[in-house]
Amino acid sequence: MDLSPTWLALGPLAAFAMSLYFLRHLWPYRAEPGGWLFIATIVCEAIWTGAYGVALTVHDPTLRWVFEIPIWFGKSFITVFFLAFVLEYTGRGELVRSKWMGLVAAMQTTSVLLVATNPLHHLAWSNYHVEPVFGAATVAYTHQPWLFVTMLTFYFLGGGAMVVLVDAFVSYGELYRGQTIAVALSLIAPFAANLAWLFEIGPVPALDLTTSALAVHLGFDFYAFFRRNMFEQTPAARRIGERAAIHDLGTPVVIADSEGRVIDVNEEAERVFDPDATAGVGDTLDSLVGAQLDLSAHEQSATVRTDGERREYSVTSSPVADSTGTRVGYTLVFQDVTADRRRKQRLEVLNRVLRHNLRNDLSKINGYAELIRDGTDDPAIEGHAETVLRNGRGLAELGDKAREFERAMEGERHRKRVELHALVAEVANDFRTEYPDGRIETDVPEGLELETDPAIVRLLLSNLVENALEHGGDDPRVEIALADAEATPRSAVLEVRDDGPGIPDHEVAVLTEGGENDLEHGSGLGLWVVEWSASALGGDVSFERDGGTTVSVRLPGVVTRPTPSAS
Template sequence: MSWFVSSFLAIGLWCLTYGAGLLVDSYPLRMSLEAVGLIAAVWTGPLFLMFTLEYTGRTATTRSWQAGVIMAPAAAISGLILAPQYHSLLWSGVRPAPVFGLSVPTYTIGPLLYLITVFVLVCTGVGALLLVETVLNYGPLYRTEAAAVALSTLPPAAGALPWLFNVGPAPQLNLAPLLFLGHIALDGYAFVGSNMFETNPTTERAAERSAVEDLGSPTFVLDTADRVVTVNDAAADVFCLDRETVLGSRLSALVDVDLTDGADRQIVSVTTDSRDRQFSVVTSPLTDPADRRVGRTVVFQEITREREREQRLDVLNRVIRHNLRNEMTVIMGHADLVSRRSDDEEIDASAETIKASGERLLATGEKAREFERLRGREPRSDPVDVVELVDALTTEIDIEFPNATVEADLPSTPTIVETDPQVLSLVVSSLLENALAHNETDDPRAVAAVASAADGIELTISDNGPGIEADELAPIRKGEETSLEHSTGIGLWIVSWGVSMLGGEIDFETDGDGTAVSVRLT
């Protein structure tokens, strides 16, 4: 903000001295005011350029030797103007040439005055271009302000050029100070009348830099030829790269990765500190404000722990399912043998209890295996007639539970939903089995109903059982189990995970008179 104010003070001093000189008849004093005005004019350009550099997020430039390069010419030219012996470089042949009753001199413009004009115009033009480029990066929101900034340089330039090249009806009259009013008005609209100062691009540039530098994952920024433009510290450390020497190199020469468009999700293995680490490669296109592709970012997300955990879980699942099936087969076989060879009713009852528990455990293992199989494949989305699917499943469950009543409350017309039929079948069958397997009433009953809902369908499985305990539902609703809150079975988890895979919603209503589970699909 200080650079902005300083540039406007320089403009104000130039305009003030030139205006005062128009009212002065003493030409020594008139030319002294002219010299002071030229010093102010010299500084308008670099001060405006320094403001634009700081405003557009290039603060480092304003605090480096480059700032000295920008300011040094203004200081040198100001020194020459202050020394009368060098005024011949500014003008010669000074003589009165009043215009409209104003005290206006005419003179031959010297090389230093041409240099001042070019220097100011270049600094101002570069500053305006920086502002336009930065403001346009915000999209259409600030395009009007960008146009105002670009046009603000035209009025004073239009006023100075006829005087500089001695053309026009009154070439001795420099209209630039007067036309600076247009410059101030346009800049005032862009910087004060709008909220450009409230959305300083410095924040955006700092965020862009920190987004790459502070990202914990190794990140490369590439151009359209897949050459490295930027690399963060994490990438340099993981891949043992020198940040300076890799710039301009193709990423494929540094890391074994396929950047072909449409390439499948890749896993890159890297050995660091004598251990293997796995990274998932994620690429994202980079586009300019005109939506033209200018490069891409490549982020390597470490998945070592996830892969190790997944591998351990796969081993545990496989071993537990295999051992569970084998051991339960042995247990149920022996329970059946005990039941057949014993005449003791109490022993027979215990054997039947063992067999029933074994069958439930085997069923649980099969459900888990089925769910794992479905989870491991690519999700499907097919047109499914939910009415036909539920009708078929209620028939199967009715046969499986001959002592229970299974009903279907279904519409008379098909109800089609785009979903995964196998996952939906697993969800519905699991809900029906849960409704009956834990129902110890004299007349166990389950009803499957399908109804239209907003943007989809609602499937409800209700029963007349004892209801689900709050401790059973708490971890399902929270999505996690703790040492204090955990479910005793896997059935409700399979239902919850299955509904999540389908992108649906699930709701439980339960009390001592029964449970109603509603699944909404869109």
């Protein structure tokens, strides 16, 4: 073998050494998105640079031609694997497995085979001969059409990869910009050097500096890998996550342009709106959904017939804008609210029945019970009438409590600064009048102010105090006190304590488990009103039994705390 060392081989051999070093560090990341494909890219780079570096020292024409096979293998496949890596890395892996990538790989395989058999047909080049430059065994030949086809594919694939990377740089946010722009810029130097060789630009057209320029390419890759953690923060996670958020969502999602033409739909939208696949992308939104929608309305309702049934949907429309802020379309999310609306209708009907019909009938029952009680001398009949009257009044009070809670919940929230000491005192005074035999004590310092809804706070405390007084025996004692004022800086914790038998465990369990059934249920609405009121205020309730019951209520929204002297 005629080997003549030359300094021109240092560039490609340096790139070869850098490739081997890089492969050693890339190997642990082979399972990451695009990992194997990036390794394949660097392997092609190592083959190309190593073969060209050695070839520059081989002056024997026959042997020198043999080195063209690994050189053109690396050159033909490096951009194939690089584009595949970029697609996988940015979350477009389905394109890597498409028939188009298969055709590209087949074309480049054909190119390598034509290079290997070129002496038989000269489709890649002709007039091949060694033309030394500065002692290096460079070669010159006449470029034939297939060589230009191969190189056009080379530039097309590399350029496509750059476009995808620039799109990721623009679209995926600050987290991925460093690595995506570095990998995109890495192609500029080798592309420029290769174009100069292909079109024989410069004083020594036989010298191909592409392999030396690949060292610059590797420098950008090193930065992306070692400094920007390119395989620890991959754009694929964001793109796939965004796509999954739409296409894998169990709620219909439709994307339409500004004219109302459907651009994309997820699987659930296809199932609901177009089970027979007769409409879809390209059709108008109204024809797909079967209802007229206002794209500019943020929230609206739509009635859709699907599976032979009429369904009600709450439609949320969000504008989609391009990078300049120009509105280009809308994303519409369809939330099936059929069950909720039917439930609401049933509750409204039941509420009307309870509010009007049952209330009127209870008034009649109580009136007749009073007449029977007052009009008889029979103690047994009088006792029965009293029982009917007591239960009737209890049911009426239960209905009144439900209506009071409904008014508090359905009305507008009137949040304002409330002095808690004064509010607690008002509630206590109301019950002192109603329950003269009960003892109600308060221990809430002046100066504690909350930003809250006083009507709901009053409703909550009233139900707790009433519950304690009614179940506290013949001489009930209730205390309302501020507990641990400094434990939660933005909340106040009130404790309502009584010395009665305590709230039964099964009634507390109903609240903590979130529902009632035939076996476990409460005896009324009081504790539910407490739970719902605390939740509406953003607080919570807890229960403790120890010689009575202590109910702790956390109320958020503290704006002013009492001074130590006031406490």
